[in-house]
Amino acid sequence: xxxxxxxxxxxxxxxxxxxxxxxxxxxxxxxxxxxxxxxxxxxxxxxxxxxxxxxxxxxxxxxxxxxxxxxxxxxxxxxxxxxxxxxxxxxxxxxxxxxxxxxxxxxxxxx
Amino acid sequence: xxxxxxxxxxxxxxxxxxxxxxxxxxxxxxxxxxxxxxxxxxxxxxxxxxxxxxxxxxxxxxxxxxxxxxxxxxxxxxxxxxxxxxxxxxxxxxxxxxxxxxxxxxxxxxxxxxxxxx
Numbered sequence: 001x002x003x004x005x006x007x008x009x010x011x012x013x014x015x016x017x018x019x020x021x022x023x024x025x026x027x028x029x030x031x032x033x034x035x036x037x038x039x040x041x042x043x044x045x046x047x048x049x050x051x052x053x054x055x056x057x058x059x060x061x062x063x064x065x066x067x068x069x070x071x072x073x074x075x076x077x078x079x080x081x082x083x084x085x086x087x088x089x090x091x092x093x094x095x096x097x098x099x100x101x102x103x104x105x106x107x108x109x110x111x
Numbered sequence: 112x113x114x115x116x117x118x119x120x121x122x123x124x125x126x127x128x129x130x131x132x133x134x135x136x137x138x139x140x141x142x143x144x145x146x147x148x149x150x151x152x153x154x155x156x157x158x159x160x161x162x163x164x165x166x167x168x169x170x171x172x173x174x175x176x177x178x179x180x181x182x183x184x185x186x187x188x189x190x191x192x193x194x195x196x197x198x199x200x201x202x203x204x205x206x207x208x209x210x211x212x213x214x215x216x217x218x219x220x221x222x223x224x225x226x227x228x229x
Contacts, residue, residue, distance in 0.1 A: 041222075042220075042222055042223075043115075043202050043204070043220030043221050043222050043223050044154070044202075044204075044218075044220050045219075045220065046217045046218070046219070049217075087153070091216070098144060098156035098159055098167070098170065099144075099146075099154070099156070099204075099218060100156070101146075101153040101154040102153055103152070103153050104153065
């Protein structure tokens with residue numbers, strides 16, 4: 001799977017929007033962009049995924065750059081419960097089933 | 112419905128002992144994965160089962176590690192002659208499909224088993 005680059009940490013105020021960036025300059029045409037997050041003392045949980053178009057679900061929005069070399073996970077109104085490590089992962093139809101996790105972005109929410 | 116269940120949640124063992132970790136996947140999920148997460152680090156893939164196919168064992172760090180799964184049900188990860196460097200959280204995940212839907216496949220994780228080797 002192609003590599004992703006994320007900032008090690010970010011802070012945001014409670015009830016403010018949060019934009020978590022991810023660079024994936026070597027993305028291929030068949031790679032989907034997935035985001036997972038890991039709350040303290042829990043296993044990772046799926047957040048959202050997309051291919052080319054921006055995506056919205058009940059948890060977040062995913063904005064994908066036109067050239068697909070970067071993407072941004074958007075939490076519209078951060079709560080304390082959103083404090084977690086966020087992982088950006090690329091998956092294609094021809095690679096292994098395993099998820100390749102980098103170090104992710106540790107998001108701290110300030111009350 | 113029930114999520115992925117792992118047991119025990121915590122395991123403390125002495126160096127040199129064998130341990131068995133258990134994973135109950137979501138009912139109907141054909142794929143099952145084991146990962147390891149050392150303190151402060153990302154997840155490392157260990158092994159993957161898909162239906163009755165031969166498992167992908169490419170992530171197992173040594174021959175002390177093995178895993179079994181019967182059909183599409185419970186899996187056990189066994190670590191023989193544990194070492195202190197085996198201390199980590201062991202996470203299990205399951206997913207429902209593969210093939211052309213691989214890139215969209217969502218993995219559902221359990222809470223993990225925290226293994227401490229003294």
